[in-house]
Amino acid sequence: MKGLAVDARGVFAKLNPAHSDGVIALAGNPNTGKSTVFNGLTGLNQHTGNWPGKTVVLAKGNYRYKSKLITLVDLPGTYSLLANSADEQVARDFICFGKPDATVVVVDATCLERNLNLALQVMEMTPKVILCVNLIDEAKRKKIEIDCPKLAELLGVPVVPTAAREKVGLDKLKEAIHQMVFAHQQTRPRPVRYNQEIEAAVAKIQPELEPYLRGKIDARWVALRLLDGDTTIITEIKKYLRVENVEKAPREQGELKVVKCYK
Amino acid sequence: MGDPEMTLACLPIGHRAQVVKVGAEGLTRNRLLDLGLVPSTVVEAVRKSPAGDPVAYKIRGAIIALRSEESRLVTVRPLA
Ligand SMILES: Nc1nc2c(ncn2[C@@H]2O[C@H](COP(=O)(O)OP(=O)(O)O)[C@@H](O)[C@H]2O)c(=O)[nH]1
Numbered sequence: 001m002k003g004l005a006v007d008a009r010g011v012f013a014k015l016n017p018a019h020s021d022g023v024i025a026l027a028g029n030p031n032t033g034k035s036t037v038f039n040g041l042t043g044l045n046q047h048t049g050n051w052p053g054k055t056v057v058l059a060k061g062n063y064r065y066k067s068k069l070i071t072l073v074d075l076p077g078t079y080s081l082l083a084n085s086a087d088e089q090v091a092r093d094f095i096c097f098g099k100p101d102a103t104v105v106v107v108d109a110t111c112l113e114r115n116l117n118l119a120l121q122v123m124e125m126t127p128k129v130i131l132c133v134n135l136i137d138e139a140k141r142k143k144i145e146i147d148c149p150k151l152a153e154l155l156g157v158p159v160v161p162t163a164a165r166e167k168v169g170l171d172k173l174k175e176a177i178h179q180m181v182f183a184h185q186q187t188r189p190r191p192v193r194y195n196q197e198i199e200a201a202v203a204k205i206q207p208e209l210e211p212y213l214r215g216k217i218d219a220r221w222v223a224l225r226l227l228d229g230d231t232t233i234i235t236e237i238k239k240y241l242r243v244e245n246v247e248k249a250p251r252e253q254g255e256l257k258v259v260k261c262y263k
Numbered sequence: 264m265g266d267p268e269m270t271l272a273c274l275p276i277g278h279r280a281q282v283v284k285v286g287a288e289g290l291t292r293n294r295l296l297d298l299g300l301v302p303s304t305v306v307e308a309v310r311k312s313p314a315g316d317p318v319a320y321k322i323r324g325a326i327i328a329l330r331s332e333e334s335r336l337v338t339v340r341p342l343a
């Protein structure tokens with residue numbers, strides 16, 4: 001069984017059948033056609049379940065492609081992964097601690113700019129991202145043309161255009177997932193660079209976090225969350241990764257304050 | 264003449280404005296930023312709900328309803 005093994009409490013194990021060859025998270029803003037993509041890929045092979053301790057429903061489904069059994073997890077639709085709500089926290093925790101083998105971010109081709117916020121947030125957490133540009137038929141109708149190869153080059157991750165309702169592009173999406181999970185296709189997500197003050201603070205905090213996190217989750221991303229003032233991440237790290245004393249890592253408390261005021 | 268700034272809550276229906284600043288803190292601030300209300304974003308007040316609150320705004324290609332307690336926290340500069 002790949003992925004999901006980091007969980008000490010069995011939370012993620014429930015979402016993953018023992019015989020699955022790969023686990024894929026589906027993330028996206030509300031109304032981007034995420035469930036349509038999910039249904040198109042998994043057909044009737046799906047179940048829903050509650051996230052333990054939260055009133056958040058997750059759908060899980062399977063499909064087989066090139067003899068591999070893939071488990072797909074449809075995360076709640078959110079604009080963000082900053083844990084502003086139970087939905088956002090569940091989506092974040094799954095991507096971050098559930099260690100899916102890849103995360104597909106479904107975006108709306110008719111308002112790409114708004115959707116890329118979430119895509120960039122996921123790319124900060126993991127390099128294993130595929131962008132699914134859905135509603136491409138709707139975009140065409142509105143005379144919006146998306147240059148997917150260019151977008152892939154700019155973002156540094158694979159981009160697949162789809163019209164999920166008509167099942168257009170779903171085979172290409174399966175192939176992109178297959179390539180990422182089984183051919184270990186490398187991505188080079190272009191990181192978001194923040195202003196000098198924030199980058200200076202990250203440069204101090206990140207190396208202090210690394211010995212605690214030991215590559216289990218992205219230290220730059222955790223540093224950025226701490227600078228946001230998000231303390232829930234510390235609790236989650238302790239819970240899922242069994243990392244002790246991580247709250248002692250950022251000794252540069254002054255730095256944290258500076259950036260908070262700056263916001 | 265200086266730019267007349269106002270809160271988003273005061274923007275009349277059918278008018279557009281550019282975001283200057285999001286004055287909120289914590290979760291509310293995060294939520295407003297994630298909805299696309301970052302400085303220089305153009306917002307249009309599209310319509311009012313029957314009760315007058317919330318108001319629907321067009322923000323970066325999507326229609327989003329905001330309550331006045333949220334839109335009051337956003338400083339904007341009206342566009343002609
Ligand atoms: N035109 C078009 N409509 C789509 C497409 N994908 C989904 N939809 C429609 O968009 C609406 C929202 O889809 P849904 O899958 O529920 O979105 P979710 O909220 O992201 O899960 C539904 O009415 C779908 O039929 C697509 O590729 N093209």
Ligand SMILES: [Mg+2]
Nearest residue numbers: 034035036077
């Ligand atoms: Mg859905």
